[in-house]
Amino acid sequence: MLSKYGIYFAFCLLVIAMAIISPAFLHPSNIVNILRQIAVNGIMAVGMTFVMIIGGIDLSVGSILALAAVVAASFAHPGEHRVIIPVLMALAVGLGVGFINGIIIARKRLAPFIVTLGMMTVARGMALVYTNGRPVINLSDGYNRIGGGYFIGLPIPVLAFLLIILGGIFFLHFTRFGRYVFAIGGNELAAKVSGVKTQGVVIRVYALSGMLAALAGVVLSSRVMSGSPSMGQGYELDVIAAVVIGGTTLSGGVGSIGGTIIGALIIGVMNNGLDLLNVSSYWQEIVKGVIIVLAVMLDRKTNR
Amino acid sequence: MDKSYDDCQLRMEHISKSFAGVKALDEVSLYVRRGEVHALMGENGAGKSTLMKILTGIIRPDDGSIFIRGKLAGNLTPGKALACGISMIHQELNPVMYMTVAENIFLGREPVYPRMPVVNKKKELESTRIFFQEMDMDIHPGTLMSRLSIAQIQMVEIIKAVSYNSGILIMDEPTSAITDREVNKLFDIIRKLRSGGVSIIYISHKMGEIFNIADTITVLRDGKHIDTRPAAALNSKELIRLMVGREISTVFPERQAVTGPVSLEVQAISRKGKFQNISFEAHAGEILGFAGLMGAGRTEIMESIFGINRYDSGKLIVQHKAVLIRSPADAVKSGMALITEDRKKAGLNLKGSVKTNTSLASLKDYCSFGQILNADKEKKSVDLEIKRLGIKTVGRNQLVNTLSGGNQQKVVLAKWFLTNPDILILDEPTRGIDVNAKTEIYQLVSQLAQQGKTILLISSEMPELLGLCDRIIVIYQGCVQAIFKKNEFNAERIMEAAMGIPSDIHNKGSLYAV
Numbered sequence: 001m002l003s004k005y006g007i008y009f010a011f012c013l014l015v016i017a018m019a020i021i022s023p024a025f026l027h028p029s030n031i032v033n034i035l036r037q038i039a040v041n042g043i044m045a046v047g048m049t050f051v052m053i054i055g056g057i058d059l060s061v062g063s064i065l066a067l068a069a070v071v072a073a074s075f076a077h078p079g080e081h082r083v084i085i086p087v088l089m090a091l092a093v094g095l096g097v098g099f100i101n102g103i104i105i106a107r108k109r110l111a112p113f114i115v116t117l118g119m120m121t122v123a124r125g126m127a128l129v130y131t132n133g134r135p136v137i138n139l140s141d142g143y144n145r146i147g148g149g150y151f152i153g154l155p156i157p158v159l160a161f162l163l164i165i166l167g168g169i170f171f172l173h174f175t176r177f178g179r180y181v182f183a184i185g186g187n188e189l190a191a192k193v194s195g196v197k198t199q200g201v202v203i204r205v206y207a208l209s210g211m212l213a214a215l216a217g218v219v220l221s222s223r224v225m226s227g228s229p230s231m232g233q234g235y236e237l238d239v240i241a242a243v244v245i246g247g248t249t250l251s252g253g254v255g256s257i258g259g260t261i262i263g264a265l266i267i268g269v270m271n272n273g274l275d276l277l278n279v280s281s282y283w284q285e286i287v288k289g290v291i292i293v294l295a296v297m298l299d300r301k302t303n304r
Numbered sequence: 305m306d307k308s309y310d311d312c313q314l315r316m317e318h319i320s321k322s323f324a325g326v327k328a329l330d331e332v333s334l335y336v337r338r339g340e341v342h343a344l345m346g347e348n349g350a351g352k353s354t355l356m357k358i359l360t361g362i363i364r365p366d367d368g369s370i371f372i373r374g375k376l377a378g379n380l381t382p383g384k385a386l387a388c389g390i391s392m393i394h395q396e397l398n399p400v401m402y403m404t405v406a407e408n409i410f411l412g413r414e415p416v417y418p419r420m421p422v423v424n425k426k427k428e429l430e431s432t433r434i435f436f437q438e439m440d441m442d443i444h445p446g447t448l449m450s451r452l453s454i455a456q457i458q459m460v461e462i463i464k465a466v467s468y469n470s471g472i473l474i475m476d477e478p479t480s481a482i483t484d485r486e487v488n489k490l491f492d493i494i495r496k497l498r499s500g501g502v503s504i505i506y507i508s509h510k511m512g513e514i515f516n517i518a519d520t521i522t523v524l525r526d527g528k529h530i531d532t533r534p535a536a537a538l539n540s541k542e543l544i545r546l547m548v549g550r551e552i553s554t555v556f557p558e559r560q561a562v563t564g565p566v567s568l569e570v571q572a573i574s575r576k577g578k579f580q581n582i583s584f585e586a587h588a589g590e591i592l593g594f595a596g597l598m599g600a601g602r603t604e605i606m607e608s609i610f611g612i613n614r615y616d617s618g619k620l621i622v623q624h625k626a627v628l629i630r631s632p633a634d635a636v637k638s639g640m641a642l643i644t645e646d647r648k649k650a651g652l653n654l655k656g657s658v659k660t661n662t663s664l665a666s667l668k669d670y671c672s673f674g675q676i677l678n679a680d681k682e683k684k685s686v687d688l689e690i691k692r693l694g695i696k697t698v699g700r701n702q703l704v705n706t707l708s709g710g711n712q713q714k715v716v717l718a719k720w721f722l723t724n725p726d727i728l729i730l731d732e733p734t735r736g737i738d739v740n741a742k743t744e745i746y747q748l749v750s751q752l753a754q755q756g757k758t759i760l761l762i763s764s765e766m767p768e769l770l771g772l773c774d775r776i777i778v779i780y781q782g783c784v785q786a787i788f789k790k791n792e793f794n795a796e797r798i799m800e801a802a803m804g805i806p807s808d809i810h811n812k813g814s815l816y817a818v
């Protein structure tokens with residue numbers, strides 16, 4: 001409980017500090033800007049939260065993002081298909097890749113780190129093969145509107161992010177599936193002995209993570225109006241950072257979507273604030289690293 | 305008084321310790337003489353563990369002083385305690401599983417070659433071999449710990465503690481995982497150490513052992529020192545009275561056995577290397593006991609019946625229907641429940657709350673559309689079980705990690721009661737829990753049988769089997785060695801069967817009859 005409030009408290013302090021230092025910070029357009037910046041990683045972080053609560057990790061999300069982005073883009077040239085087709089194709093690709101991750105991890109009992117590390121390379125390679133290493137450009141306006149458009153006054157990426165948050169909260173905290181996710185992370189054997197079909201839950205969790213990575217790929221490619229096989233490199237680490245800052249432990253069994261959102265927001269606000277203050281992006285990297293470690297230290301302290 | 309201190313190996317005086325304002329120890333004193341076995345008794349939560357953690361330097365007392373061989377020991381740290389000749393065999397074993405026996409025994413004090421920081425493996429193995437030889441045990445020093453049974457690991461931990469040449473040896477429930485035969489071996493070791501002047505502080509819930517081995521008994525209750533007496537001046541009734549502050553009249557509930565129809569038929573199941581050709585039937589309303597030495601295969605049989613590990617051949621018939629059980633989920637569906645031997649390993653999610661643990665196996669019942677949790681319904685059921693089983697908790701959201709062993713076990717029971725099973729398999733259900741909680745669990749088990757449930761009870765505690773069961777099946781080396789009815793069994797016959805002596809020899813009255 002305390003650790004939960006600890007991280008919320010830290011976030012509030014950060015916001016107050018930013019607001020005092022930079023008057024532009026609290027401007028609505030800046031806030032929307034921050035949300036838009038964290039939407040891509042935030043969507044993936046929701047999936048990663050499930051993965052990390054079962055005690056796993058998914059290093060392949062950045063590559064799945066790229067693969068889904070190029071597949072979507074290849075179906076999104078003007079006058080070819082309706083917008084829903086590239087989106088569905090991307091989601092199917094993400095779901096499939098995540099499903100393979102899950103099958104290997106659950107059935108063959110290999111370490112998630114290894115399996116998804118392998119998949120990270122494979123999916124990236126597939127994106128390169130599929131595009132011959134070149135970005136896919138010339139996308140339809142309809143498709144580009146996903147990343148650039150507005151709906152009820154909010155950018156569509158932000159809306160998608162909010163929707164995924166709500167869905168994540170619902171599935172993790174209000175369904176049997178979510179309860180099993182916690183049970184498996186806490187003690188997989190005890191969950192199995194209690195009649196939980198643990199393999200099925202694990203497979204679904206990795207499939208979900210893959211699918212959300214694909215959705216992030218749609219959002220990102222439509223925002224930059226192209227699908228590039230080199231997209232999303234290193235995103236997996238930012239995503240894991242957001243989840244960890246949010247209080248989910250690497251060993252599993254503990255975590256929340258709320259915490260993850262705060263984690264993503266802390267990274268977003270910090271980057272934005274440091275931008276406003278004209279701090280170089282090199283320094284931002286250092287600050288981000290320090291914050292990750294500090295957050296986990298705070299978590300440890302308050303959990304004891 | 306002062307004079308009797310002279311032969312005191314250890315004096316702990318007026319030790320107090322509070323956790324978050326709650327007094328765990330209140331001015332407790334403990335005097336242990338050279339060459340005595342000093343039993344430390346008390347219910348779980350009486351303060352035994354806290355006192356021992358202070359003695360081994362793991363936690364620091366708020367108040368009080370410790371004298372070792374007459375010398376005041378200042379702030380003890382684990383390293384300092386070890387250097388003072390205090391070592392402890394913990395109840396919860398934590399060896400390094402991927403190291404060999406010898407490496408575990410010499411962990412942190414590896415013998416090295418002269419002037420080189422290189423471990424002398426030969427010497428390590430040889431010294432270990434000698435330790436085992438002295439204690440008359442056949443465990444190879446080069447074996448990986450992960451290959452040993454729990455009982456063997458326990459023996460290694462004991463040897464390790466002994467190998468420090470400690471003057472004071474603390475044993476916390478050293479027999480919780482070992483068989484009677486090994487207990488005898490352990491007692492031989494203890495007697496040998498005692499005559500060598502070693503003081504042993506012995507913590508156990510098993511009365512028989514205490515009176516067998518202890519010279520002096522100290523009783524703690526609610527963090528206070530209640531009494532210290534020579535063991536010869538106490539009997540078990542008196543001792544229980546001191547521990548709980550009242551007399552427990554009968555430990556085992558009276559029960560009229562009403563055996564109903566056959567509910568479970570096990571037909572010739574085998575699993576390679578674990579058990580062969582196991583057949584038996586169990587009735588509704590029956591408590592069917594399973595006796596056997598550690599490693600006889602009882603747990604493995606139950607795990608296969610419950611679908612954790614599949615059996616290679618044979619058949620299971622539940623309520624007159626042949627069932628195929630490929631996973632625990634299948635077993636739960638056919639109305640079975642398994643309370644595992646090791647509740648921390650396979651029974652509980654220690655990161656979860658009382659609520660999430662209790663509802664886990666029956667979660668579907670509190671869901672709309674099979675998926676969406678109905679929080680109110682869940683809370684109601686969980687609270688009802690908490691009340692019914694008398695689980696001592698601040699509330700359903702308390703983490704099970706912070707409960708006592710007895711209450712943790714009740715959470716496991718509550719989880720299965722909510723699935724309303726017909727067949728309950730209980731594997732060592734009272735291991736490591738205090739007398740009161742044990743009595744309560746006995747009560748529950750016999751109530752369940754009364755309600756027509758079938759109970760399969762594995763236990764290594766003879767009184768438990770004799771006191772509760774209607775029939776007892778003895779397993780020896782993975783086979784059914786004997787099946788006894790209530791009027792047939794007694795401790796001797798069960799022990800003989802468990803050790804592989806055919807029961808008909810006993811009937812013929814002579815060993816030479818064969």
